[in-house]
Amino acid sequence: MEHGQQLLESLSQHFGFASFRPGQTQTISHLLAGHSSLAIFPTGSGKSLCYQFTALHLPHLTLVVSPLLALMQDQVAFLQGKGIAAATLDSSQSTEQSQAVMQGVRKGDIKILMVSVERFKNERFREFITGIKVSMLVVDEAHCISEWGHNFRPDYLKLPDYRRELNIPLVLLLTATATKKVKFDMAKRFDISPQHIVQTGFYRSNLDLSVCSVKEQDKLVQLVQLIRSQQGAGIVYVTLQQQAQQVAKQLQASGIKAEAYHAGLGDETRRRVQQQFMDNQIQVVVATIAFGMGVDKSDIRFVIHHDLPKSIENYSQEIGRAGRDGQPAYCTVLGNLDSVTTVENFVYGDTPERSGIEYVITQCLKEQTGGKWEVQELPLSKASNIRVLALKTLLVQLEIQGAITAKYAYYADFRLKFVTPQSKLLSRFDSTRQAFLNLIFS
Ligand code: ADP
Numbered sequence: 001m002e003h004g005q006q007l008l009e010s011l012s013q014h015f016g017f018a019s020f021r022p023g024q025t026q027t028i029s030h031l032l033a034g035h036s037s038l039a040i041f042p043t044g045s046g047k048s049l050c051y052q053f054t055a056l057h058l059p060h061l062t063l064v065v066s067p068l069l070a071l072m073q074d075q076v077a078f079l080q081g082k083g084i085a086a087a088t089l090d091s092s093q094s095t096e097q098s099q100a101v102m103q104g105v106r107k108g109d110i111k112i113l114m115v116s117v118e119r120f121k122n123e124r125f126r127e128f129i130t131g132i133k134v135s136m137l138v139v140d141e142a143h144c145i146s147e148w149g150h151n152f153r154p155d156y157l158k159l160p161d162y163r164r165e166l167n168i169p170l171v172l173l174l175t176a177t178a179t180k181k182v183k184f185d186m187a188k189r190f191d192i193s194p195q196h197i198v199q200t201g202f203y204r205s206n207l208d209l210s211v212c213s214v215k216e217q218d219k220l221v222q223l224v225q226l227i228r229s230q231q232g233a234g235i236v237y238v239t240l241q242q243q244a245q246q247v248a249k250q251l252q253a254s255g256i257k258a259e260a261y262h263a264g265l266g267d268e269t270r271r272r273v274q275q276q277f278m279d280n281q282i283q284v285v286v287a288t289i290a291f292g293m294g295v296d297k298s299d300i301r302f303v304i305h306h307d308l309p310k311s312i313e314n315y316s317q318e319i320g321r322a323g324r325d326g327q328p329a330y331c332t333v334l335g336n337l338d339s340v341t342t343v344e345n346f347v348y349g350d351t352p353e354r355s356g357i358e359y360v361i362t363q364c365l366k367e368q369t370g371g372k373w374e375v376q377e378l379p380l381s382k383a384s385n386i387r388v389l390a391l392k393t394l395l396v397q398l399e400i401q402g403a404i405t406a407k408y409a410y411y412a413d414f415r416l417k418f419v420t421p422q423s424k425l426l427s428r429f430d431s432t433r434q435a436f437l438n439l440i441f442s
């Protein structure tokens with residue numbers, strides 16, 4: 001039987017899925033051929049399956065490092081539901097429970113073991129895992145290993161050493177974050193060669209992206225209107241914790257079932273809010289960046305950015321939580337030029353080369369307009385951040401698509417003027433947006 005056909009049969013037999021999604025076959029084939037791999041797919045597109053499937057075809061244990069207990073528990077529940085022996089070792093377990101798991105791993109009954117990166121600091125765990133043959137190390141949300149990523153976690157830096165110490169032949173890194181710098185940084189740390197990086201497009205046709213230019217004082221009215229026009233559940237992202245509280249209160253006062261979520265709340269409250277959201281007891285979570293990773297609700301119908309997102313990666317991850325079921329979902333940014341400064345103050349990251357910025361801008365405009373637009377560039381004083389620039393450009397672009405014919409994108413380093421002819425660009429919206437997103441993320 002042909003290799004591809006065999007993979008498909010195994011997929012249907014173990015998981016009940018009829019076909020692979022983009023990128024999955026390629027990643028799995030690299031791994032089965034013995035090559036460590038980095039898979040960069042958008043949120044919700046099925047990264048986990050790459051390790052879940054491969055694990056079944058490897059002789060020994062697959063060890064998965066995951067940043068959140070909730071993520072681990074979801075995935076273990078999914079695997080067990082498919083009759084695949086998977087378990088976690090985590091802090092919520094009693095000694096008896098973790099001993100039973102270790103026993104299962106030793107006997108080879110458990111194929112997939114999920115742990116947090118902190119677990120490696122535990123002497124007992126190190127001793128235990130040293131005696132186990134591990135076929136593959138999987139790092140979920142692998143951008144945590146890069147200082148250039150937006151979610152850097154220093155403990156992740158030790159993973160390449162653990163891998164060497166434990167003699168693990170195969171590594172699989174999974175992430176949705178795909179700036180060039182983060183991508184190559186991750187790959188280098190695990191000796192993954194560029195030809196084994198699998199990256200799929202970021203375009204999600206069911207997400208309707210838009211930008212609403214709203215003055216600060218009009219945002220609440222606009223927000224209430226937007227939410228009332230929606231049937232399902234959604235997330236409203238704000239920048240500051242105190243804003244989350246305030247906006248949630250204002251929405252409640254307008255009769256909308258909303259709760260705040262941010263890192264300043266106790267664990268108990270956060271768990272409760274998340275659960276109520278999952279169970280559709282509340283319609284809206286007003287959240288800071290703290291809400292999201294690990295929220296596996298497939299029917300989120302809208303994501304509204306009350307404030308500009310911190311970076312283009314954050315934006316992409318945050319809107320990526322909408323419409324995972326493939327049904328239409330709406331992503332709206334309530335923005336105004338004044339809010340750019342607030343975002344700037346937040347943004348960290350590298351200072352781009354001027355040529356890099358120019359490249360992004362000129363390429364974007366070329367692709368988007370077929371050369372019909374002019375770019376006028378007025379250098380200003382300070383250095384800037386290309387990601388915010390890119391985001392800003394995206395926002396401006398979207399506004400333009402909303403029929404505004406000329407618009408300025410201010411940026412610290414540049415002032416750009418996009419001059420469009422009166423031609424209608426709306427019909428080309430989808431393809432230009434895709435080109436734009438691909439450009440930024442590739
Ligand atoms: P992410 O890329 O965000 O980690 P997940 O791995 O959580 O995405 O997958 C999202 C959903 O897609 C899960 O419910 C998963 O079971 C489902 N899925 C993954 N691969 C396939 C497939 N080939 N066919 C059908 N559903 C799939």
Ligand code: MG
Pocket residue numbers: 047048140
């Ligand atoms: Mg995932």
